[in-house]
Amino acid sequence: MKLANRVATLTPSTTLAITAKAKALKAEGHDVIGLGAGEPDFNTPDYIIEAAVKSMRDGHTKYTPSGGLPALKTSIIKKFQDDQQLTYSPKEVMVASGAKHALYLLFQAILNPKDEVIIPTPYWVSYPEQVKLAEGTPVYVEGMESNNFKITKEQLEATITDKTKAFILNSPSNPTGSLYTEEELKELGEVCLKHDIIIVSDEIYEKLVYGDAKHISIAQLSDELKKQTIIINGVSKSHSMTGWRIGYAAGDAEIINCMTDLASHSTSNPTSMAQFGTIAAYDVNSDFVEKMRVAFEERLNVVYEQLIKIPGVTCVKPKGAFYLFPNVKEAVKLNGFDNVDDWVTKLLEVEKVALVPGSGFGAPDNVRLSYATSLDQIQEALTRVERFVKNNM
Numbered sequence: 001m002k003l004a005n006r007v008a009t010l011t012p013s014t015t016l017a018i019t020a021k022a023k024a025l026k027a028e029g030h031d032v033i034g035l036g037a038g039e040p041d042f043n044t045p046d047y048i049i050e051a052a053v054k055s056m057r058d059g060h061t062k063y064t065p066s067g068g069l070p071a072l073k074t075s076i077i078k079k080f081q082d083d084q085q086l087t088y089s090p091k092e093v094m095v096a097s098g099a100k101h102a103l104y105l106l107f108q109a110i111l112n113p114k115d116e117v118i119i120p121t122p123y124w125v126s127y128p129e130q131v132k133l134a135e136g137t138p139v140y141v142e143g144m145e146s147n148n149f150k151i152t153k154e155q156l157e158a159t160i161t162d163k164t165k166a167f168i169l170n171s172p173s174n175p176t177g178s179l180y181t182e183e184e185l186k187e188l189g190e191v192c193l194k195h196d197i198i199i200v201s202d203e204i205y206e207k208l209v210y211g212d213a214k215h216i217s218i219a220q221l222s223d224e225l226k227k228q229t230i231i232i233n234g235v236s237k238s239h240s241m242t243g244w245r246i247g248y249a250a251g252d253a254e255i256i257n258c259m260t261d262l263a264s265h266s267t268s269n270p271t272s273m274a275q276f277g278t279i280a281a282y283d284v285n286s287d288f289v290e291k292m293r294v295a296f297e298e299r300l301n302v303v304y305e306q307l308i309k310i311p312g313v314t315c316v317k318p319k320g321a322f323y324l325f326p327n328v329k330e331a332v333k334l335n336g337f338d339n340v341d342d343w344v345t346k347l348l349e350v351e352k353v354a355l356v357p358g359s360g361f362g363a364p365d366n367v368r369l370s371y372a373t374s375l376d377q378i379q380e381a382l383t384r385v386e387r388f389v390k391n392n393m
């Protein structure tokens, strides 16, 4: 046996798998509309690109400190202070090669074999895999559709055992776009404090919230909760910088220090020029983030109305991120399929529309579609989905 036991149950990202399939069909000349993307369709703003290019011309093409450039930590610390009134010291912040990498390092740093990590469903695909790779055990709590995919304090309390080490909170959420209110966060926070459970607060979609919804970090609610929480964030979604691979973690200095040491032996440091680009992203005054947010909100409002008119489709209206997570159970039944995965595959074959099946997110009755693509494209895609459902009823 060539491979290690640790990777025996590793499943590739379903999101990337469907995107790859859609790209292959496109390469064959088919008119495919991919709604699988987990990234904004905007280009990174020029001022960020220029800052990165300048840094290279200035010779900043070498190793940097493993936990990130001091200047970038300063920018991140200022961002926390300005946006969330959270005060961190440089020792409490580390920069990684994307938020995904920061999460990976975090689980490696805090989990012993069989330590349990509570993950609300539907979840972002990488959480369970990363927990398992750190020899931890993912424990799922159902975010009920009837409660806008959010879990309650009673559910959280009932899931805790003496092995529970951490709880993952992702608000706004990928894939559902649900957002916890201050009151809900307070309740969940109290349970975590009572049982001394580390809160992993993934706030990567913080800037993308709609209507009168407001993002609040659980770490803002009290000093105790700040101490209990590791915040994960980054510029991938906020500044359309997915390919730059810059994310970061903030919280307990001992954990952050360990994550930095782990990075020093794996990636050495996040890419130098991408760090300079990120300094510009945070320090230069620009309306880019807000413009993108407004564009997403407009699309959401149009597309949501079109989506819920499709027979057999219901959808909780998201408050953030850039995904819709409709329940298609009835449509799948109407079309004579046993499961959503087969329905999605057929839809791609017949109508050339790529959606991501919810099974990969722990929600087998749903599909995820991203509206981080032009309004024309999403509207055309939904027209095709509606045709598919009606033609096969």
Ligand code: PLP
Binding pocket: 038, 097, 098, 099, 100, 101, 124, 170, 173, 174, 202, 204, 233, 234, 235, 236, 242, 245, 246, 247
């Ligand atoms: N967390 C969530 C919930 C995400 O959806 C993603 C990206 O899809 C990430 C983290 C990772 O972002 P990054 O590009 O910074 O690694």
